[in-house]
Structure formats: C-alpha cells, structure tokens
Amino acid sequence: MGAGIKLENVVTPSWMQLGLPLVTWRRTACPQKQIFLTFDDGPTPELTPQILELLKRYDAKATFFCVGENVAQNRDQLAAIVEGGHLVGNHGYSHLNGWKTRTKPYVDDVLRCQEVLGDVLGHAPRYFRPPYGRITLNQIFQLRRTFEVVLWDILSMDYRQELTGPQVAKNVTGNVKSGSIVLLHDSKLAAERVIVALPVILEYLSASGFQMCGLDQ
Numbered sequence: 001m002g003a004g005i006k007l008e009n010v011v012t013p014s015w016m017q018l019g020l021p022l023v024t025w026r027r028t029a030c031p032q033k034q035i036f037l038t039f040d041d042g043p044t045p046e047l048t049p050q051i052l053e054l055l056k057r058y059d060a061k062a063t064f065f066c067v068g069e070n071v072a073q074n075r076d077q078l079a080a081i082v083e084g085g086h087l088v089g090n091h092g093y094s095h096l097n098g099w100k101t102r103t104k105p106y107v108d109d110v111l112r113c114q115e116v117l118g119d120v121l122g123h124a125p126r127y128f129r130p131p132y133g134r135i136t137l138n139q140i141f142q143l144r145r146t147f148e149v150v151l152w153d154i155l156s157m158d159y160r161q162e163l164t165g166p167q168v169a170k171n172v173t174g175n176v177k178s179g180s181i182v183l184l185h186d187s188k189l190a191a192e193r194v195i196v197a198l199p200v201i202l203e204y205l206s207a208s209g210f211q212m213c214g215l216d217q
C-alpha cells in the first residue's frame with residue numbers, strides 16, 4: 001500500500017480489498033448474520049460511557065481501537081469497555097500517520113500502546129488498526145508478526161463536520177452486509193454525529209436480525 005491508496009469511500013472498493021489481502025477489510029466467512037462495529041480514537045470521558053450504554057441497550061458487542069495516550073488518562077474507561085464484554089484493539093500510542101513515520105518509530109509507538117493496554121487488560125491485544133488507515137507495506141509486514149491488521153469495509157464518516165447524524169447512520173445502514181467491519185469513533189470530534197447515528201444504526205441492525213460482535217467472535 002503506497003501513497004495514493006486513500007480510504008475515502010463509504011464502501012471500500014473491492015479492488016482495494018482484493019489488492020491488499022494482508023489486512024482484514026471484512027470477515028468473509030460468517031456463519032451467522034454478523035456485523036463488527038469498531039470505535040476508534042478513545043477512550044474519552046465525553047463519549048465512551050454513552051456509547052457503552054447504547055451498546056448495552058441493544059445487547060451489542062463491539063471492538064474499541066484505543067489510543068495509548070487516551071488510555072493513560074482514562075484507565076477507568078478502558079476498564080468499563082472490558083466490563084461491558086467488548087474487545088480492545090491497539091490504535092497506536094500517539095496516533096501516528098504511517099506514511100509520515102519511518103517503520104522503526106512507528107512500530108515502537110504501537111508497542112508502547114500495547115504496554116499500556118496490557119497493563120490494564122492483563123493480556124496483549126491481537127488486533128491493530130493503523131491511524132487514518134495509512135500504513136506502508138513494510139509496517140504491515142513488521143506488525144503482522146504480532147497483530148491482525150484491521151481496516152474496514154464501511155466508513156461511517158462520522159468525523160465529517162459537514163454531515164448530519166442521520167446521514168452518518170445512512171452511510172452505515174444503506175451499505176452493511178454480513179461480515180462488514182464498520183468504522184465509527186468515540187472521540188470528541190465525532191461526538192455530535194455518533195450520538196445521533198448510533199441508536200439508528202443499532203435499531204436497524206437488530207431489527208434486521210444482525211448480531212453485533214467483537215472481532216474475535
């Protein structure tokens with residue numbers, strides 16, 4: 001994956017998914033109707049508790065790709081994620097852009113996050129998501145020794161300020177299929193839209209008979 005592959009589509013094009021099979025875009029073999037909701041960039045005291053509450057209401061499990069810096073400041077929130085039965089993944093310690101960072105410092109930053117997470121969790125996460133979806137092939141090769149590198153096939157675009165909550169919900173409900181990995185955020189930046197969109201998404205998915213699972217399910 002070099003500069004030029006930009007993940008800016010609501011649905012990741014299949015040529016891109018097929019072109020880079022070293023990372024996980026979606027779960028292709030799902031025995032049941034399953035959707036994998038993922039929340040990046042937390043935990044945050046502003047949003048993570050509300051998201052956990054909503055997920056609980058729908059008996060939904062999700063994966064939280066946490067930023068080390070945020071975990072260091074919000075260890076209680078990370079503990080609450082685990083208590084809720086959700087999965088925790090690594091999203092780097094300081095949310096580096098892989099295209100702008102050499103491999104060694106990039107990998108070191110991921111391992112630093114792994115330490116903070118391991119401290120709270122008592123085990124080391126197996127899933128890593130590159131910040132901004134920007135990672136070089138060399139970085140993927142290094143990290144694949146330890147992690148499953150996970151991107152997404154459905155981008156909610158909840159971080160886009162020009163969109164409304166209902167539009168973000170539609171991006172997801174209009175495009176998911178069984179096995180989809182959906183990118184959302186539990187960050188302040190996305191708060192306004194996520195808090196409106198998530199109940200709509202959860203209502204739609206549960207009414208459509210989908211099970212919402214952590215990536216390890």
Ligand SMILES: [Zn+2]
Binds near residue numbers: 095
């Ligand atoms: Zn991120």
